[in-house]
Amino acid sequence: MRLTWPSEAPSAGSVLLRPWRAIDARLVAEFASDSYIPTIGSVPAQVDDDKAAAWISRQLARAEQGTGYSFAVADKRTDRAVGHAGLSLRALDSGRAVGGYSISPPCRGRGYAKDALIALTGFGWSIPALHRIELYIEPWNIASIRTAERAGYLREGLLRSHQEIDGVRRDMALYAALRPG
Numbered sequence: 751m752r753l754t755w756p757s758e759a760p761s762a763g764s765v766l767l768r769p770w771r772a773i774d775a776r777l778v779a780e781f782a783s784d785s786y787i788p789t790i791g792s793v794p795a796q797v798d799d800d801k802a803a804a805w806i807s808r809q810l811a812r813a814e815q816g817t818g819y820s821f822a823v824a825d826k827r828t829d830r831a832v833g834h835a836g837l838s839l840r841a842l843d844s845g846r847a848v849g850g851y852s853i854s855p856p857c858r859g860r861g862y863a864k865d866a867l868i869a870l871t872g873f874g875w876s877i878p879a880l881h882r883i884e885l886y887i888e889p890w891n892i893a894s895i896r897t898a899e900r901a902g903y904l905r906e907g908l909l910r911s912h913q914e915i916d917g918v919r920r921d922m923a924l925y926a927a928l929r930p931g
């Protein structure tokens with residue numbers, strides 16, 4: 751079922767979460783240049799204009815298809831896309847979602863991921879059926895762990911050999927936030 755797009759862009763601190771636009775293709779190229787991002791998501795490691803446009807189209811299709819939300823993380827002041835924040839809602843019938851986020855390499859270390867995850871989580875609680883948002887983070891990924899903790903997520907354990915990334919079975923730390931109140 752098609753998901754409704756929020757009438758007001760979710761926001762926190764210096765960012766807002768908005769729909770992807772064609773102009774954000776530049777960000778897709780920056781993502782592709784990162785050694786890790788293409789291994790954990792759908793960004794191709796080799797990107798050209800057509801591939802970047804196709805990736806943006808796929809992000810927009812997620813809410814249409816009812817599988818979740820993919821937001822561009824934009825700097826509130828400039829509206830420039832600096833990253834991605836997504837909420838996968840495939841387990842919404844069970845009250846659960848999985849969050850994800852990435853920030854473009856040149857834009858890291860400025861609090862964008864923390865603000866994006868706070869905005870994404872607040873938006874999540876506007877979905878009545880949602881009670882729990884999970885994050886799956888590799889234990890070495892201190893930047894992502896700090897981001898999760900700064901946004902109020904708690905570590906629940908280590909999922910050993912949870913999934914394959916870049917051809918290797920990986921342990922994942924499970925973090926989660928629960929609907930307030």
Ligand SMILES: CC(C)(COP(=O)(O)OP(=O)(O)OC[C@H]1O[C@@H](n2cnc3c(N)ncnc32)[C@H](O)[C@@H]1OP(=O)(O)O)[C@@H](O)C(=O)NCCC(=O)NCCS
Nearest residue numbers: 851852853858859860861862863864887892893894896897
């Ligand atoms: C993880 C990621 C999203 C963090 O983005 P960011 O915008 O640089 O993060 P922020 O600036 O909001 O920082 C959030 C916290 O992490 C800390 N942090 C950021 N980079 C760090 C690093 N390289 N080492 C240690 N801590 C780091 C910050 O100090 C901050 O904590 P603090 O507020 O307690 O000081 C970014 O590194 C990234 O896109 N990595 C590749 C994709 C990825 O790993 N996504 C997550 C998959 S689970």
